[in-house]
Amino acid sequence: MKVLMFGWEFPPHISGGLGTASYGLTKGLANFSDVDVTFVVPKAYGDEDTTKVDKIIGAGDIAIAHRNITFEDVQKKIDFYEVQSNLIPYVGEEEFYKITQKKIKAQSKLVETNEEGCLEFTGKYGADLIQEIYRYSLVARAIAQDNDFDIIHAHDWLAYPAGIEAKKASGKPLVIHVHATDFDRSGGSVNPKVYAIEREGMEAADRIITVSNLTRNIVIEKYGIDPNKVETVYNAVEPIEKKDLSIKKGVDEKIVTFLGRITMQKGPEYFIEAAYKVLEHTDNVRFVMAGNGDLMNKMVTRAAQLGITDKFHFTGFLKGAEVFDMLRISDVYVMPSVSEPFGISPLEAMQADVPVIISKQSGVAEVLKHAIKVDFWDVNALADAIHGIISYPSLPSMFKKYGRLEVDGLEWKKSAEHVKKVYEYTLKLANA
Template sequence: MKVLMVGWELPPLNSGGLGEACYGLAKALSKKGVSIDFVLPYNFNIDVDFMKVHYANDRTRPDKIMGPYLTYTKWMKAVKEGRASVFDYLSQVLEYAENIRNIATKVQADLVHMHDWLTFPAGLTAQEIIGKPLVAHVHATEFDRTAGMGINEAIYEIEKEGFKKSDRIIPVGGIVRKTITERYGINSNKIKVVYNGVENPDKPSIDPSLTNLKKLGYKIVLFLGRITLQKGPDYFVRAAKIVSQYCPKAVFVVTGSGDMQAQMICEATDLGVIDKFIFTGFLRGVEKNSIYQAADVYVMPSVSEPFGITALEAIKNRTPVVISKQSGVSEVLQSALKVDYWDVEELANKILAVLKYKSLPKDLKSGGVKELMNLTWDKSADDVLGVYQQLI
């Protein structure tokens, strides 16, 4: 089986979970005999041995390539500050759709598989040329990225057209499935939920970070992800205020970057807990796993989380998790403490429970590791392969 997969990013040049999900799924599919031609908008100089990577535009990736999580509001702010041009917001997406024509005319494929709205115009173009079934993989909708706070109508229309013209739609969770049916008017019969996973449940063999703090008896509470409205960083700060009152040796580590970082720092300052915060910036690979392993608890207070692969990454590193009920991963993960993102007091209570009761984190870790056995990319690939086989 041959698949033309249309993506926007891949590790190590990824800005979040989209690239990692594409990589993990593609690798697992290739192990099952699927031949993948993976297309990127620009030359990312990606080196992989399990699929062939094409660049729709062979020039090196521009410094200001549009991120898959960029919202219209953030883009317009960048325009006003002179960091971007108003004409670039959709131009890269439309340019991708034009440039993919040359690849689509040369590649043989049994179907086209596109990932999120940035690739939809290019995926639709490729499908028109190849004339094979089209699959839309939905990692987040415009309603998820903006947390419902003012969607971009142009992006909404691109998503809606992509959904309507796709033969199958694969959302990464039930929350996204509900959004697609209710907000976009798509028949649920052509939607199949496929959850994300991890490559394997084995704990990475590395040295944890922040060992000096741990030796002094400090407890590490970790927030890892984009510091944006969608991820609920403001709720994390407010919970930190409560936690610090009952656990003075709690340290709150924030790993990631985003447009709400300054607001997060200001709020922590106003609440008098900024001295208890450490901001590491965006981490990858060994450094990211090291910070997971240093943490006593990982907290994911997302306002709208299509899946939440970081929760699985934390469990893989044997770190207990507290997650938002408003996340796709909460639908499949039982060995986790779950809370409504807006309930700051309950969020703090659950963090404190993990920090104070030794048996609780032990049970969460052992149960989570068992669950990871069925939450792998191999399992996700089986589900996607089932979708492919229905279409071919």
């Protein structure tokens, strides 16, 4: 079975959980000898890791590369296409324009396949996000015409038009993967253009994968999609080597960590308010907010207003090993998300033997048993949970022991096996 997969993030350059999930699923599928994946992603950075490049195919000065990526531990290669683009994950249309309008000048390039099967570009290439998505979909059509595959898989809304164009060009069935909706990102104040793209993708898809039942219900209720068309496949986590996770913290206090985008969706303000309440009762604790986002300045200001800046630290964006190092020195991990389709970071925290507190409004709450779950808005309950873990040694010991056992069973190979069954069922219906 050959899969043509469209996304927009691939390690080492990722902005959040979507890139991690796309990579984990792709690697999980690589465990199956009868599944071959060609992964297409916009190239926004220009400094991708080229250590595993076997072959580069270009057309003139157009930055498109075809390479093979090997997963060394499973001895499997996937085809990987990079397409020059300025797509920025997790950014709305208006914010994207503000970021890019001073950096990008419109260009005109031709999109076609030459005799060697390389891609050339035409069409408008400007600062508008919708035009970026359209450009990506043109590339998708060209790639679909030039490759042999059985099924199409598109990750999240920026890739849905690409998946649709690939389906039009090939007649092959389309599976879309809903990692989030604009209802999650906007708190309910959806962008009509984004909603239209999401709904068009859902209606065009032969099958829809959602990362949780929470997200599945949104797809059904908010987009009017037939429930029989939507299937939940939970995210997972990459296994890590079992070793001593201890690390010298540098301080004697307990450390409570928030790690993620500092945006409305993630509920950072509830973390700060809970921190204030905890500090009213104990001084032996420090709070860390790791990440960046549009609410960063507001959160810094609020911490100052509450007079807790001597016990509250902002690290900025962390990546790669920095994330795991932060988790290793943490005594509690908190994810107070307002609307979280899934949430991989609590799984990573549990791998680092860190007790986790998550909101009931998160998809990961559907699968985790050994985590404390509170309503995102219940600051008192959140503060009580934090205080309990840092004050009573038996609680963290229990969560570390059973949490690690639980998270070790959440493997991408199992999620990939479920996705493979979705492919097989979709192909069966298409060929009926």
